[in-house]
Amino acid sequence: MRIPVGISACVLGQNVRFDGGHKRNRFVAEDLAQYFQFQPVCPEVGIGLPTPRPAIRLLDTDGEQRLVGTKDANQDHTQKMLIFSDKKITQLQEQELCGYIVCAKSPTCGMERVKLYIANGNTIPGGTIGIFTRQLMEKMPWLPVEEDGRLQDPVLRENFVFRVFALHDLYQSLNGNLTREAIVKFHSRYKLVLMAHNLTSYQSLGRLVATIKEWDIEDFFIAYRLQFMTAIKHKANNRTNTNVLMHMQGYFKRLLDKEQKAELTALIINYRKGHLPLLAPVTLFKHYLQQHPNEYLQSQRFLNPYPEELKLRYSL
Numbered sequence: 001m002r003i004p005v006g007i008s009a010c011v012l013g014q015n016v017r018f019d020g021g022h023k024r025n026r027f028v029a030e031d032l033a034q035y036f037q038f039q040p041v042c043p044e045v046g047i048g049l050p051t052p053r054p055a056i057r058l059l060d061t062d063g064e065q066r067l068v069g070t071k072d073a074n075q076d077h078t079q080k081m082l083i084f085s086d087k088k089i090t091q092l093q094e095q096e097l098c099g100y101i102v103c104a105k106s107p108t109c110g111m112e113r114v115k116l117y118i119a120n121g122n123t124i125p126g127g128t129i130g131i132f133t134r135q136l137m138e139k140m141p142w143l144p145v146e147e148d149g150r151l152q153d154p155v156l157r158e159n160f161v162f163r164v165f166a167l168h169d170l171y172q173s174l175n176g177n178l179t180r181e182a183i184v185k186f187h188s189r190y191k192l193v194l195m196a197h198n199l200t201s202y203q204s205l206g207r208l209v210a211t212i213k214e215w216d217i218e219d220f221f222i223a224y225r226l227q228f229m230t231a232i233k234h235k236a237n238n239r240t241n242t243n244v245l246m247h248m249q250g251y252f253k254r255l256l257d258k259e260q261k262a263e264l265t266a267l268i269i270n271y272r273k274g275h276l277p278l279l280a281p282v283t284l285f286k287h288y289l290q291q292h293p294n295e296y297l298q299s300q301r302f303l304n305p306y307p308e309e310l311k312l313r314y315s316l
Contacts (some may be wrong), residue, residue, distance in 0.1 A: 002037035003168045004095050006136075008103035009040035011148045016042040020052040023103055025148045031310060032161070039097070041088060043108040043132040047080040058107045058116050058131065060124060065116065067107060067131050078131070081108065085135040093140060096171050099164035100136060104147040108132045111147045142167070142229040154315035159235050165306040166190070166232060170225065178221060180212050187224075192302035194231055196244045201231030241316075242272040244302060245281050255292045264288070279313040 009016045013024035028038075045051060055070040056077060069075035102109040110130040115123050129137070137145055144163035151157045173186045187209050194202035205227055212220055245268045256264065267281040282303060289298055297303070306312065 002035055003098050003164060005032075005036040005038055005164060006092055006097055006100040007038045007040050008101065008106065008109045008148070009042040009045070011101055011103050012038055012040050014040060014042070016045050016051050018044070018051075018053050018055050023148060025101075025151065027151060027157070028101060028148065035307065035310075036099070036164070039092070039095075041132075043081060043084060043088070046088065047077060047084045049077070056107055058114060058128060060116050060118050065128060065131065081131050082135070085132045088132075089136055089139050092136075097140070097143065098168045098171070099144040099146075099160070100133075101151070102130070102133050102145060102147055104149040106130050111137075111145055111150075142226045144229070144233075154312075155235055158312040158316060159233070161310065161312060162305050163229065163232055166193075166301070167225075167229060169301070170228070174221070178217055180217060180220075183212065183217075183221065183224060184209060187228075188296075189299050189301050190228070190232075192244050192248070192300045193305070194228075195247070196236040196240045196302060198231045198234040199240070201227065201234070205231060238272055238274060241278055242268060245271070245285075248285060248297060251294055251297060252288060252292065256288065260288070277314055278316040282313065 007028070008023075010021075010023045011025050011028055013022050013029055015022050017023065032038075044053070044056070049056075054072075054075070056067055056075075057070045059066045059068045059073055065078075066073075067077045067081050069077075102111050104110055105114060107114060108130045109132055110127075111133050112129060113127040114130050116128040117123055128134075133145065136143070144160055144167065146156065146160040151160065169189075170186055174182050187205065191202070191206075194205060205224070208224065208227065215223075249264060249268065252264070253261070264281070264284055267276060267284055270276040271278060271281050285297075286303060289303075
């Protein structure tokens with residue numbers, strides 16, 4: 001079963017942009033499409049605008065952002081867009097959406113640094129967020145959202161895809177089984193992931209899970225989902241991943257011979273220095289786990305966060 005993920009329709013290759021074109025992203029449309037069930041949305045087409053169409057932009061009017069025509073600010077689409085966004089996002093919430101890929105710079109879909117104009121034609125430094133994506137992120141703050149252009153960055157790409165798979169794993173783990181035991185079991189699988197992404201959150205989530213019996217289970221799930229997804233939004237790096245690798249190494253100190261220990265240590269050090277990708281020590285750990293099974297380590301998503309075919313750890 002593929003994972004439900006929203007996407008700006010133009011990024012998938014649909015000719016819905018104002019100029020009649022698209023912004024097809026090959027990695028998204030070909031590689032990720034094997035695992036994600038994309039649900040394309042073009043907010044501008046959604047409110048009835050034609051393709052092609054006159055360009056629109058965001059205009060700051062006394063602190064309020066309006067979606068207006070670029071050449072004619074009297075063509076105000078703000079209210080229609082707000083109504084459409086609210087309805088569409090509500091529909092997406094009901095489908096347990098696990099991520100969203102948006103089109104950069106778009107006045108409706110951009111995630112950051114979207115141009116925000118003032119009456120004299122100048123732009124406000126720093127820009128803003130597209131009107132649809134702003135509502136999406138406000139209504140679903142736990143949802144992984146990323147721009148098409150930023151997916152060219154190997155670190156941002158890996159982090160986004162990992163978060164999508166993690167949220168899907170959470171939903172699948174609790175599908176028809178929203179119990180304290182199921183949540184605790186899920187959390188246990190992600191302990192090393194949390195350690196790598198954000199040690200403070202690893203500790204705070206551990207304390208939260210320890211109080212699970214004191215909560216209404218649905219309230220706990222809502223709180224846990226937000227805190228967990230916020231924690232893994234922090235990107236792991238060579239230093240934090242090395243800490244996890246060394247922690248895992250401790251499980252093998254009485255199981256490996258001198259040469260094997262030296263080989264594993266060398267891989268970890270070379271990864272830490274940036275000479276090898278994360279894939280190298282992780283692959284050796286998997287090899288040793290075949291020889292020396294450990295139920296806890298083998299359950300850890302740190303070792304298997306997503307399909308290897310995506311090759312996301314080759315550049316980390």
